[in-house]
Amino acid sequence: xxxxxxxxxxxxxxxxxxxxxxxxxxxxxxxxxxxxxxxxxxxxxxxxxxxxxxxxxxxxxxxxxxxxxxxxxxxxxxxxxxxxxxxxxxxxxxxxxxxxxxxxxxxxxxxxxxxxxxxxxxxxxxxxxxxxxxxxxxxxxxxxxxxxxxxxxxxxxxxxxxxxxxxxxxxxxxxxxxxxxxxxxxxxxxxxxxxxxxxxxxxxxxxxxxxxxxxxxxxxxxxxxxxxxxxxxxxxxxxxxxxxxxxxxxxxxxxxxxxxxxxxxxxxxxxxxxxxxxxxxxxxxxxxxxxxxxxxxxxxxxxxxxxxxxxxxxxxxxxxxxxxxxxxxxxxxxxxxxxxxxxxxxxxxxxxxxxxxxxxxxxxxxxxxxxxxxxxxxxxxxxxxxxxxxxxxxxxxxxxxxxxxxxxxxxxxxxxxxxxxxxxxxxxxxxxxxxxxxxxxxxxxxxxxxxxxxxxxxxxxxxxxxxxxxxxxxxxxxxxxxxxxxxxxxxxxxxxxxxxxxxxxxxxxxxxxxxxxxxxxxxxxxxxxxxxxxxxxxxxxxxxxxxxxxxxxxxxxxxxxxxxxxxxxxxxxxxxxxxxxxxxxxxxxxxxxxxxxxxxxxxxxxxxxxxxxxxxxxxx
Amino acid sequence: xxxxxxxxxxxxxxxxxxxxxxxxxxxxxxxxxxxxxxxxxxxxxxxxxxxxxxxxxxxxxxxxxxxxxxxxxxxxxxxxxxxxxxxxxxxxxxxxxxxxxxxxxxxxxxxxxxxxxxxxxxxxxx
Numbered sequence: 001x002x003x004x005x006x007x008x009x010x011x012x013x014x015x016x017x018x019x020x021x022x023x024x025x026x027x028x029x030x031x032x033x034x035x036x037x038x039x040x041x042x043x044x045x046x047x048x049x050x051x052x053x054x055x056x057x058x059x060x061x062x063x064x065x066x067x068x069x070x071x072x073x074x075x076x077x078x079x080x081x082x083x084x085x086x087x088x089x090x091x092x093x094x095x096x097x098x099x100x101x102x103x104x105x106x107x108x109x110x111x112x113x114x115x116x117x118x119x120x121x122x123x124x125x126x127x128x129x130x131x132x133x134x135x136x137x138x139x140x141x142x143x144x145x146x147x148x149x150x151x152x153x154x155x156x157x158x159x160x161x162x163x164x165x166x167x168x169x170x171x172x173x174x175x176x177x178x179x180x181x182x183x184x185x186x187x188x189x190x191x192x193x194x195x196x197x198x199x200x201x202x203x204x205x206x207x208x209x210x211x212x213x214x215x216x217x218x219x220x221x222x223x224x225x226x227x228x229x230x231x232x233x234x235x236x237x238x239x240x241x242x243x244x245x246x247x248x249x250x251x252x253x254x255x256x257x258x259x260x261x262x263x264x265x266x267x268x269x270x271x272x273x274x275x276x277x278x279x280x281x282x283x284x285x286x287x288x289x290x291x292x293x294x295x296x297x298x299x300x301x302x303x304x305x306x307x308x309x310x311x312x313x314x315x316x317x318x319x320x321x322x323x324x325x326x327x328x329x330x331x332x333x334x335x336x337x338x339x340x341x342x343x344x345x346x347x348x349x350x351x352x353x354x355x356x357x358x359x360x361x362x363x364x365x366x367x368x369x370x371x372x373x374x375x376x377x378x379x380x381x382x383x384x385x386x387x388x389x390x391x392x393x394x395x396x397x398x399x400x401x402x403x404x405x406x407x408x409x410x411x412x413x414x415x416x417x418x419x420x421x422x423x424x425x426x427x428x429x430x431x432x433x434x435x436x437x438x439x440x441x442x443x444x445x446x447x448x449x450x451x452x453x454x455x456x457x458x459x460x461x462x463x464x465x466x467x468x469x470x471x472x473x474x475x476x477x478x479x480x481x482x483x484x485x486x487x488x489x490x491x492x493x494x495x496x497x498x499x500x501x502x503x504x505x506x507x508x509x510x511x512x513x514x515x516x517x518x519x520x521x522x523x524x525x526x527x528x529x530x531x532x533x534x535x536x537x538x539x540x541x542x543x544x545x546x547x548x549x550x551x552x553x554x555x556x557x558x559x560x561x562x563x564x565x566x567x568x569x570x571x572x573x574x575x576x577x578x579x580x581x582x583x584x585x586x587x588x589x590x591x592x593x594x595x596x597x598x599x600x601x602x603x604x605x606x607x608x609x610x611x612x613x614x615x616x617x618x619x620x
Numbered sequence: 621x622x623x624x625x626x627x628x629x630x631x632x633x634x635x636x637x638x639x640x641x642x643x644x645x646x647x648x649x650x651x652x653x654x655x656x657x658x659x660x661x662x663x664x665x666x667x668x669x670x671x672x673x674x675x676x677x678x679x680x681x682x683x684x685x686x687x688x689x690x691x692x693x694x695x696x697x698x699x700x701x702x703x704x705x706x707x708x709x710x711x712x713x714x715x716x717x718x719x720x721x722x723x724x725x726x727x728x729x730x731x732x733x734x735x736x737x738x739x740x741x742x743x744x745x746x
Binding site (some may be wrong): 409412413414415417418419420421423424427428445448451455 | 630639641642645646648651652708710711730732733734735736
């Protein structure tokens with residue numbers, strides 16, 4: 001399957017498009033990646049800064065510490081510890097209840113012994129699905145005999161009069177809530193005997209929110225978790241979060257990706273995380289990416305259009321050249337590209353036109369030369385054919401002449417014997433009956449006829465080298481007209497021009513020709529009246545002797561054939577006369593032809609070379 | 621030609637030809653005309669006969685075995701310088717005619733010829 005070649009017109013734009021698209025994609029991707037990573041790095045750095053800001057300890061002790069310390073110092077609360085929870089006065093109950101307001105954040109307030117045993121508690125009833133008030137918190141039970149293991153001492157700035165530590169717990173889950181415990185110690189005579197503990201749900205602090213929004217933006221979030229990462233809360237509910245790290249990290253939560261930086265909380269044994277959604281951070285980067293894509297697309301499209309225009313400027317004239325070349329190849333001899341352009345394409349077009357022109361010129365020359373050569377060849381062929389025909393004719397004639405000469409010779413002696421015998425018989429039978437003498441006469445006539453036939457035949461076979469002599473035409477005609485017997489019904493008309501020059505020929509051979517022509521003419525008019533006309537006149541360098549009869553004439557189509565050996569129209573005769581006559585004429589530098597004639601009768605013309613400066617010999 | 625005239629003794633003719641029929645018929649008609657005839661059938665024989673006899677005329681073929689007519693004429697001329705000769709030939713050509721003339725031949729006749737032609741030569745010359 002041959003792949004159809006793609007036109008340069010489309011190939012160049014396509015390649016440009018692919019190349020540019022690749023370049024734009026690579027550079028766009030590189031730019032996008034670097035902007036993205038630097039944006040993310042910047043965001044992470046800001047988050048880290050914010051975490052550090054949040055990690056600053058508060059300037060003043062927090063209010064809850066004073067509230068709890070006020071209760072812890074009450075003697076009736078100490079009495080609960082001392083009586084191991086047996087004696088709880090109304091005053092103590094009221095004090096503890098005041099620490100458990102109905103805001104929903106404080107779930108319970110406990111009075112615990114040093115080892116974590118709850119001696120008294122006021123719990124805020126949650127409205128659960130069952131509707132019955134339940135103790136909302138499930139406290140992990142410690143097994144230490146000395147101190148509640150969940151609580152950690154946490155230094156804080158308190159007054160000089162009171163031990164400056166509070167206790168705080170890790171975050172833990174209580175039902176669906178994330179809770180912490182916070183409390184202050186209870187001392188009895190300088191000895192730690194227990195704690196006042198509040199169990200609180202984590203809740204967002206509007207002040208914190210405001211600070212965060214100011215520092216980093218409203219989309220920022222804050223999470224709190226244990227340092228070991230076991231529980232994390234976004235201050236409303238438990239969330240998943242990777243463990244704290246010194247480096248900012250990215251993770252997925254609630255279907256969004258977040259960038260998070262973590263740091264220690266100043267308020268307790270916790271970790272805080274400041275987070276920002278990645279998509280918000282990356283929004284300008286994405287906008288940049290869209291813009292880059294748009295610009296890249298525009299660049300590619302513009303480049304394709306430009307490349308197409310450029311390649312059309314190249315390929316359209318090339319197509320013109322191609323079709324012109326194809327026309328030239330197909331034989332159209334006048335394709336012209338003709339352009340006014342001056343660049344390389346223009347030069348190529350003009351060069352093509354020049355080439356086409358020179359091809360036309362050389363083609364014309366070639367055709368003319370071929371025509372000339374063809375004519376020359378045809379003429380040469382015609383000459384060759386004529387020469388060949390003449391050779392064949394001569395060959396046939398020579399063969400026939402030889403054969404007929406041999407036969408004639410062989411008949412000479414028998415005829416001589418016959419002639420003698422007839423003469424003898426006629427002599428001795430002078431008294432014989434008339435009928436016998438008639439027969440003898442017939443015999444003598446026929447023998448005489450036979451003798452004349454073979455004599456004529458022998459004459460014609462002698463076409464050897466002519467013995468040239470100069471003779472007058474008058475002499476020739478007189479002598480040879482006398483050799484033929486002209487019947488009484490035929491008149492002879494002699495028309496000999498007075499200025500006819502003598503001819504230089506073999507008189508014997510020309511005599512044979514003339515006798516043959518006279519004999520033919522007379523035979524053509526046999527059995528009827530007629531006129532034998534003999535004309536002679538100068539004909540260029542020749543003398544032309546014309547012999548005409550008033551017989552039936554020669555059909556046009558036979559005019560050439562009558563010179564062929566063995567061709568005859570006569571009842572008697574072997575058809576050598578004219579053939580041999582023409583050969584004799586030619587060996588005497590003459591020619592024998594048929595003269596075209598419209599009226600009846602035939603005319604043969606014998607051309608003989610005129611003698612130059614030689615006086616005519618007197619005939620012997 | 622009315623009737624022979626044998627009584628008129630005209631002379632002697634030697635007829636030479638290798639064709640015996642030619643010799644026979646020519647001799648017959650010459651005798652009818654009153655000539656005495658001698659016969660020979662080739663050139664050599666003609667020379668012999670011419671030497672032994674005294675012919676007035678020799679009528680001889682040209683192309684013959686042993687000795688051609690022209691050679692025979694030349695040989696006979698040596699012994700009979702005055703004999704007159706008529707040559708007969710079937711092969712007419714001017715070369716032969718000129719050679720015959722040089723050899724002193726009276727006439728060359730081309731075969732076949734009317735006997736009257738021969739008579740006109742030898743009887744008028746006589």
